[in-house]
Amino acid sequence: MKVVSRALRGVREHVRTQLVSVATVALALFCLAAATLAAQNIGEVSRRWGGPVRMTVYLADGATAEQIEALRSALSALPEVGSARYVSPSESRAVVAGDDRVMASASAELFPATVELSLVAGATDGGRVESLASRVRRLPSVSDVETYRGITGQLQSFLASGRTATVVFGVIVLLCAIAVVSNTVRLSLHARMREVEVLRLVGASPQYVRSPFLAEGALLGGGGALVAISLLAFVFFAMRGRVDSALGDVLGVRPVFLSLPILVAFVLGGAGLGATGSALAVRRWLKV
Secondary structure, X not given: OHHHHHHHHHHHHOHHHHHHHHHHHHHHHHHXXXXXXXXXXXXXXXXXXXOOOEEEEEEOOOOOHHHXXXXXXXXXXXXXXXXEEEEOHHHHHHHXXXXXXXXXXXXXXXXXXXXXXXXXXXXXXXXXXXXXXXXXXXXXXXXXXXXXXXXXXXXXXXXHHHHHHHHHHHHHHHHHHHHHHHHHHHHHHHXXXXXXXXHHHOOOOHHHHHHHHHHHHHHHHHHXXXXXXXXXXXXXXXXXXXXXXXXXXHHOOXXXXXXXXXXXXXXXXXXXXXHHHHHHHHHHHOOO
């Protein structure tokens, strides 16, 4: 507690410098938190679309209810298929039309009847998908099969690129945050050199001299992380209502905020970054 009180005293004595530093760290960590939030939601999209591949089986015109049910049962029994669901023309119209009243009023006969397949994880490679599609096309009452392999592959490539970019951006932001805290602590060191000299003369140990500066860096980093998370939460929940429905309809997932474990880890990580930056400054500029 004495170390923390000494660190707080140092912060109060140079409050303007510390506020500027907290704001700068908060800005850098806000960018990192935003990247983390994007990565988390990209992960949700990846789990939604990167798992079992969808396959749409278009039914031939004139297929009877008995033929459709027989086909659905036969498809469900295939080892590559996890589930098979019949989608009537009316359901297809509702999905395509959405809120469009003109489209919703169109005749259901204009829309295809399909059986939507979800493939098991072991059947998602290109060879097995194409083999399955070839076999399904030969079944009675089937007019065509859509595998979505091109779309799924492009989306997975995009998601992988997004995760890589997030990691690279995160590393750059971390280095910037460490540099900001290190420079702030260096300024604090120069302003308090007289106090440091007095402590040396009275025989204070090197750890006793260094500890308040390390605590000060941790406070700067942790404070910046709290500000960054608060700002990100404000922006996220202010915009969520505008994009929630659109993203849900297009991607099938809803935007989610950072989970509590990630928030706690982010604050502790901010404090750790601050302490690291402070340690670098102390090691370079404070010779005790």
